[in-house]
Amino acid sequence: MRRLLALVPLALLAGCSGMQSMSEGAGFGSHLFNQLMLLFLVVTGISYAAVLLFLTMAVVGRRNEGGEPRLQALLIAWTGFILIGLILLTGASFLSDRREAREGSDRTPLKVTVNANQWWWGIEYQNDDPSQSLRTANELHLPVGRPVELKLNAGDVIHSLWIPALAGKQDLIPGRENDLRVVPTRIGHYRGQCAEYCGLQHAHMAFDVTVESPQAFAAWYKAQSQPAPEPADPGIKAGHDFFMSHACAMCHAIGGTPANGTTGPDLTHVASRKTIAAGTLPMTRGALMGWIANPQGVKPGARMPAVGMTPDELHAVASYLETLK
Amino acid sequence: MPHVGPRFRARLFWLLIAGFCLLSSCRQSDRSQTSDPRAEGAGGGAILSDPAQQGYSTSAFHIGEGQRLYSWMNCAGCHGPHGGGGMGPSFMDAEWRYGGGMADIVRSIDGGRPNGMPSFHDRLTGQQMWQLAAYIRSLSGLAPKDVVPSRGDQMSSKAPITQRSPDKPAEPREPY
């Protein structure tokens, strides 16, 4: 009930919650943000109302009869009010910052390394046994309630990993490893986006976040650890062969196939993702074909070149990629 | 060609707003990547006759992309981190075994060369080859000084290209 109460003024103010809205409160960080923002709104609201009231009285109301001493007394009161307000807000923000750091410290955190490159996210789930670690791109699956520690590295320029519905952002700076702790508290689909200007396609550098039950997460993790299935149907085989013999394999990697390029996103289970091209297009056959045929049309300046192919080669490759569930 | 539409409308709109674009946007820092796959991929011949070829060697953007491709495609493995040479020949001197012109270098990348240079015919798109060729020529100082980046963000033991005097290549020789 308390959380709903916190949401009411914010929802009023924020119009509604969306999958990329801070007031969503689906993570402990975002939940704390709501509470703290509410406290700030109350304190600043009161002071703003006081200023407006005093201003209206000064411009249109009766003149001050009390003379200088009355003004001085009011000034001392006003300074005191500001001081108390600031101390209260500073203290509250410091305490909630500490509180967020302690949250979920009793549970073993999930370890994920994020490698940001110009205009996509490389995600790697670490595991104690390295063979169990999992590489994916532009999406993050998280078990609800379990804290996740993200190791943030940048491969080229400064980016900023930000999932508004879950927690605050943290920059990824080349030559420096930052970390971010997120504790998801509500199951659902959310969207994160790069928040630090990183060049031509900074606007199209988003990623999907799915918070699910631990069982669903384990099932997803196991499915993602499997290599790509061998293509059976000749049409799909043609797509597979084109992929392996052309520029695609130079940049992309598909588990269980000779393609092991690391400069582009890992496509082993690309069809299982909600979006492609870092959250720019939905994962549908039409969008896939449009993106492969002409990446500059969708993301002008993106590092994916337009590989020359005939229409049936395009259909074959699309069919092959659709099998990579 | 859906792609050309918005660009043309945007350029017209921009000219309306700017009013007096003094000179045509100088090629040096034009960020647009050609993305018409038809002209590049279909046949071997098409790659070599890229219409914008003369623009690559003086475009800072394309040389920058060439620098990225040089490390991504692991050319450094044979030709050394800054084209200093290794198993493969060096790009920093004036010695061009198969010719130092843009087209010669693209031909080497496209078709490969005997004793070790693999063919990247299907491995790279036409534009990537032109960008690589522009970067390779800049390593020996053939690109204009104000177009070449002073350094990369990687470790480098060499003095920046802008600080080295360029080695003018000998007359390009007929390929063997």
Next chain:
Amino acid sequence: MTATEHPADVPRDGPELDGPELDRILSETWGDKPGLIGWLTTVDHKRVGKRYIFTAIGFLLLGGILALIMRLQLARPDSGLITADRYNQIFTMHGSTMMFLFAVPVMEAFGVYLVPLMVGTRAISFPRLNAFSYWLYLCGGIMLWVAFLRDVGPDIGWFAYTPLSGPEFSPGKRADFWAQLITFTEVAALAVAVEIVATILKQRAPGMRLDRIPLFVWGMLVTAFMVIFSMPAVTLASSFLLSDRLVGTQFYNATEGGSALLWQHLFWFFGHPEVYIIFLPGLGFVSAIVETFCKRPVFAYPIMVAALVTTGLLAFGLWVHHMFATGLPRLGYAFYTAASMSIALPSGVQIFCWIATMWDSRPRMEVPMWWVVGFIITFVIGGLTGVMVASVPLDLELHDTYFIVAHFHYTLIGGAVFPLLGAITYWFPKITGRMMGDRLGKVAFGFVFAGFHLTFMPMHFTGLLGMPRRVYTYPAGMGWSALNLTSTIGAFVMALGVVLFLANLVRSLGNGAIAGDNPWGAASLEWATTSPPRPYNFAHIPAVTSHTPLWEESLPVFSGLRVEHRELVLTTVVEALPDVRDPSPTPSIWPLLAALATTGLFIWSIFSPWALVWGAIPVGIALTLWFWPKSSPDTHQEPVIE
């Protein structure tokens, strides 16, 4: 009295030389040559101040047009109106133009025009340096905009974080033109800051003790010191960036020992004082306007001065709140949260004192006062959202979102541009001799105020809904579309307001009502001169007996300054006792030529490091001839240099 000097032997102003006869001689001594030559060689702080203001407003319009284009692009999701590259150039140019080519210069320009008049002297302290500063600023602005129109405009943001602005990820010369613009505007701003400090400390009218200095002049003094201490940081940072991009130094290259955070520390050490450099003169404008239209000195003058000085000092202690998301130690952040919060105290106190002044008197609600009321309503919201983003947990969500865009537009437009438009209306009669239209002034205020809130209030919610900054487009279905459309409509309403304001300005130039010397019945010294002021400002240097000189029954003056040579009086720093008669430099072409030589040096150094060596020769020659004293006809007179 030195041996070579007898007071009686040269003509001096005084009871026997006064009125139109004195005006004729002084106008001839202090005037400029006619026509273009006079225009290019003038060192009159009023002429240079006017053209500074005119150029800065020109850049405001250019920046405004870019803002409208950005709003058109963001009006609807996935809009193809502008390509990503063009949008990145436009938002960088909008930020850089507004911050470096409009905001700081226009505030310093008002200081250049008004400070000498308000402290009661005849010229700004280093007038030729003042002319040099304007020409350099103009050349810098032209260079950046020519580069932008030739598609070589910077596309790295007005903050140019490395390594995106470094040699590898910003190929070509785009980032270099931005970095060189910083050098241009820094040298110009530092020059003006030095002049303002020297003018305020040494050239105050006799009797203007420290506690009798007008609040606007205090604001300019604190601003000048902030410029002096903050601008070297960004000059150093942009020079390091230029050398990284030109000769391959490794300042910001993480793999070779450098660090991207070095740029952020150096830039924001300048960045935050920069926004207070823009904001403090705005507070000075408000104090001047409130004092005049309430016919009462601003309440608690010493506390207001203390608040200005505290804001100036605190501004240097909180730059890391721009870097809360870069992963620095959390305990350090707690200090910066406290520091950032504490700066709300002096501002809050000043807001109280203005309102108390209005409450304790009968404020005449003329157009400038409307802008002051608009300022208080808008700026306080900006200040309070500033308190929000000072807190680390809130800032980690709000940083680099449209909430921040709303915050700084509320503080910069609300806190500086509103008082500026009020100040233009307030001092227009003094500068041009005519009144601005009252009705059209109020209509323009209405449109700007309504348009501003219609544009930037929705941005708070766009930010809360998760829209990041500097995105050239956004997907549909995020809940941002309607809010962005509202902002776009608001932007055009505000633009209409600005157009109306300028129309009122231009119309009043021609046929506004004739304004006397003191149309508003103000108290400060600039209203003791004619409208527009004569080239020599004051026929006789005034004596100041109180904090509001023109509200006293009489204005005592001093006599005894030479009339055939430019001369003004220097006074002691604290008590302002008359101390020395100092010659003031005469008009000269050399500041313009030195500025052109420096421009050549700066632009050439974008392309080759040897520019520093060879380019310095013409600059050296120009400076030498600038300082070389002109030989004067009779020997025992003192020729003037500098």
Next chain:
Amino acid sequence: MSMRQTFAGDLAVLPTHAFGTRSLTWWGVIAYMLIEGGGFALAAGAYFFLMSQETVWPPSSHPPDLLPGVLFTLIILLSEIPNTLLKKAAESEQRRRVLLLIVLLDLFGLALLVIRGFEFAHINVRWSDNAYGSIVWALLLLHTIHILTDWAESVVLTALMFTRHGTEPRRFVDVSEDALYWRFVWITWLPIFALLYLAPRFV
């Protein structure tokens, strides 16, 4: 003017030039010292920031050779003697002594610029090798520009003193402030010397 005007005093009795804080140009010189001092302090801050990034300092090469640096420091400290005498002579307006001392000071400046050339030759690192090399070159270059501009101004002032303009009292004010600025030049050199030559050896 609308208000009654009464004459409260006569400024004619005031002198037309003065030294020290009574001179307007003194305040201009002090303001530019604040600017350049701020610049040097921030450059030193950048030096410490980059030093904190490395485990071993200097990361690659040897620190700059001591000989040219120490020689430069000694001579620049030595130059304070003629500098102080020059300031006193200027403030007591003894033209002959001023002419003698200012030429001597210019020669000191020339000698120091030559030694600075050797310092650059013995810096043992290229500016493009690493961040250490960059900041070392930056600090030395900033100070060299500082010395060069002050020396050039002194030469111009010396030339001016030899012309008939040199007879005016105001020129002595300029000489006094030029001596003050030279004092600022070697005061800023001491911390830079410590950073360039001593810090890598003893930290």
